[in-house]
Amino acid sequence: MAVFPPPQRLLLGPGPSDVHPRVLAAMAQPLVGHLDPAFIALMEETKGLLRRVFQTENTLTLPISGTGSAGLEACVVNLVEPGDEVVIGVNGVFGTRLVDVATRAGATVVKAGAPWGEIVPDDVLAAAIARARRPKVVVLVHAETSTGVWQPLDEASRLAHAAGALFVVDCVTSLGGCPVEVDRLRIDAAYSGTQKCLSCPPGLSPITFGERAVAALRARTHPVQSWYLDLGMIERYWGEERVYHHTAPISMNYALYEALCLVLEEGLDARFRRHRLNHEALVAGLEALGLEMAVAAPHRLWMLNSVRIPEAVDDVAVRRRLLETEGIEIGGGLGPLKGRTWRIGLMGESSTRAKVLRLLAALERTLPRHGMAVAEGAGVAAGERVYAQADGR
């Protein structure tokens, strides 16, 4: 298979999402050095843009030079010292991953577990916090990419702070697609990824640390176990001192800058409304096709739609046909949901009316070939009705 040009795909999986041509063009710009005044100016502007997207005033807001998982690990290893207690909400892949990372950092982990596909209820979180002797950190996954669950954060934040803990949130999939109100929710630290609702290629992980988290960083008695992710050093590299740490990924930072500009040109509110509307149209269309959502209505993410795979339908065959014949990527289930759910991402540039309708039409063509009877045109029509209603508002 020739590597270039890569095949044209409509990316409706769990990420990466489609990337705007302006972001692709930014990556094709020639490089400057990482200490060039032009790059330093870009770093400063990027920090400001990220603050707006995270809805925070936090000074320590910057992209970690790795993917979302590097941001996850950065938050954990900078805040956790050996023996610290960490309460983690576990209802999918990313909560499970947080347990692994925190354990490797020497934490004593207390899990607040819930079935995959459901939220972590406040009482379960409260009980886990109560089981911990003196939790230093409470972590929740805002948007569980593995299940499509939207975790409520208001009461969780109150519970964490009442216990004297830092409140840390995984916003990998939520940032840029729904409100991530870091300051209003008193989130002490958060991390995200670039390849979801920011519609930038994968490779960077925006993080933000508030005053209490920074204080915990300063009060450490053990060095951060990771040199590459040591925020004290990264902060000086991204700060006024410009103390050399690593070489920032220049082109990826060009891309992130341009992607953030696009987010803010659209405006956060308009962007969130767009994600919501396309989600609603997709759900209407899927249900009209006889498919069933895997997450209860109040807890469905707008950007990651988990759909039950009907008994008679072959998961892999459908996804392969969508990819090869229709040029559309959707995601399969992970862990216990493998073979049981599809994950349809409507993130950033992938969340548009045209793309939702294209997927619904493709499903109408594909599902009957794989043993599922669907009324011709029903999915697209149901989606269209949602858009028509919105147009009439």
Add this chain to the structure above:
Amino acid sequence: MAVFPPPQRLLLGPGPSDVHPRVLAAMAQPLVGHLDPAFIALMEETKGLLRRVFQTENTLTLPISGTGSAGLEACVVNLVEPGDEVVIGVNGVFGTRLVDVATRAGATVVKAGAPWGEIVPDDVLAAAIARARRPKVVVLVHAETSTGVWQPLDEASRLAHAAGALFVVDCVTSLGGCPVEVDRLRIDAAYSGTQKCLSCPPGLSPITFGERAVAALRARTHPVQSWYLDLGMIERYWGEERVYHHTAPISMNYALYEALCLVLEEGLDARFRRHRLNHEALVAGLEALGLEMAVAAPHRLWMLNSVRIPEAVDDVAVRRRLLETEGIEIGGGLGPLKGRTWRIGLMGESSTRAKVLRLLAALERTLPRHGMAVAEGAGVAAGERVYAQADGR
């Protein structure tokens, strides 16, 4: 300052180096998913291309999803367990960094030190190995980017293996610019960066692990402290199983693939000769201008040329004028060499006759403005003579 388009620079610093238009074009290609058959094919091809550049048959050869420093940390944390003894050659920034990273991983570090700007002599290394009780790993920096020193590896490899240790080499700046003969030199593990002689933007770190290193990985009794850099997991993601770990930076991998193709289209031998010739022309030109190289002739790197800054000359003013008026980036000194040396990188796409002569001409214009008398045209003429000689060969 407007961020786009970035200023046009000739990158003759310690990296990033100039990037070929084909690599920039590759990054502007639309994305596919990281589990797309097209991306999996690219991953497979990339592993093969990396093996050729590393001159190895090692199966475990792939790019880590972070910059060179992430590759450094990956090698250390995967090979070192708490209490292990590690012997590290320390004669610059990167040896010093290795000590920091290994210490954070719980290693007992024995330093084989040498003054910055000199190699670590074999007898110093032998003495350090002898001081260690039972060293598990011996690490040397092949091309010390902070000083321009080319570390010989033959005898060091013999010493490391005679002591039963793994021999690990930092090839961040050497790979693609001079021979990095992983198999012939019995290097057990090596890491590099993309933004030096591979002339790809920064953001990935190619690594290679040989059989003995893989055996050490398998024999670990403690989990690798970094989840993000856990090679056992990364290996399964890049291997046939494709077990989801993180989301590989798609566009950066497009870029690396294209950059590796360019390296191998030129051919390693031709590429090394080119780096050598441009280095020789640069040195002749610099010396004709009355400048003095900071490293003794037998140990000078071809791709990173350290030059003493004459007493009367203002380091920062010269570099600023080169950047702002001539559009050329060169590097300053680091650590004890700050203000005392310039670092001129001739890496990958930046190592050409036209670029060497452009720099020499720019220095001829710049140095007299900053208190150094130079004979007009002497630098370019001396460089030209080296090229003429080579043409006549």
